[in-house]
Ligand SMILES: NC(=O)C1=CN([C@@H]2O[C@H](COP(=O)(O)OP(=O)(O)OC[C@H]3O[C@@H](n4cnc5c(N)ncnc54)[C@H](O)[C@@H]3O)[C@@H](O)[C@H]2O)C=CC1
């Protein structure tokens with residue numbers, strides 16, 4: 088039996104992928120083979136020796152100790168694009184809310200309840216304080232043109248916005264999806280200096296942490312509106328509050344409220360609802376479950392953030408997979424063990440990702456305990472798994 092521990096509420100649509108004759112799933116599962124998680128922080132968690140994989144049903148993996156996982160040979164998956172449409176739709180709502188004063192206006196209109204027949208007149212009188220600009224003709228800067236950024240950039244054109252996109256790491260495959268009308272910004276400065284609205288769609292990394300700070304805000308247009316549906320730590324809380332107080336920033340829409348931001352005028356705080364739609368929860372859970380199942384049962388890796396993607400049909404009696412450091416002589420050493428044990432290799436695949444690599448060996452022979460011990464003893468080998 089495989090044991091799957093869930094750390095957040097995971098859509099049943101994903102959980103039902105696990106065949107109950109082979110899998111036990113639940114939040115109380117101990118010593119799991121794999122963990123299914125959304126935003127719960129795993130940084131302070133012990134990662135047991137039996138743990139082989141973690142699947143993040145979602146995009147951001149900053150809640151997972153990736154380095155520790157790699158060192159322990161734990162494969163970390165995410166579900167690229169599975170919640171992108173949900174986030175895009177809420178970003179559009181955020182854009183509208185940052186311009187038109189819908190939220191404070193709706194609060195205000197409730198205060199005239201009880202005024203009877205005077206309500207329509209009071210509405211017409213009171214509405215003047217809530218006028219806000221249109222999006223059409225304004226410039227939107229999209230930072231990060233991944234699954235979400237591209238959808239946001241392409242959609243915003245339908246609001247009549249002029250869109251600038253910035254992503255120095257964009258793949259060619261991704262570039263094909265960007266509409267031709269989107270201006271390719273070659274620097275962040277170009278976005279900061281030109282745009283009336285700026286929306287962040289980058290992962291939280293040491294490079295992007297607090298990328299919005301007093302220095303970057305200084306370069307922006309007076310009265311800029313900033314949207315953050317990516318991660319709270321991308322924006323310096325102190326600097327954004329100061330910039331709002333100085334009217335340099337007109338509005339900050341964030342899906343990641345902190346105590347200091349709540350109640351601050353000019354901040355529109357949303358309780359991390361970007362991916363909270365049934366459609367996206369289903370998509371993410373299904374994709375995450377399928378990734379775990381194919382890894383646990385076949386050793387195939389799809390959408391891992393710390394190991395290379397390796398998907399090979401299984402048509403041999405035995406598969407042995409090795410997670411190891413990406414250093415010279417590993418393939419020779421691994422193949423040598425099979426040779427020494429008299430086992431013929433039918434197929435050997437090796438792929439690497441940064442400091443780590445993955446080797447899959449298929450054979451019609453058997454992998455003896457002796458062979459497995461020898462593989463584990465190779466300097467640089469982190470984990471060996473057998474699939475029969
Ligand atoms: N509010 C919510 O509920 C959700 C938030 N997110 C957040 O949004 C982020 C983006 O999600 P996706 O678009 O699905 O991820 P993605 O991986 O498809 O796209 C991220 C893009 O950012 C780019 N990038 C990385 N560093 C950059 C930098 N320094 N400057 C400019 N571009 C840079 C990458 O090249 C990539 O194209 C996630 O990492 C997560 O933190 C994602 C889903 C839901």
Ligand SMILES: O=C(O)C(=O)COP(=O)(O)O
Pocket residue numbers: 125126144145146147148170359361362363
């Ligand atoms: O996918 C992401 O990065 C998200 O932020 C979504 O988080 P959630 O799964 O809604 O807790």
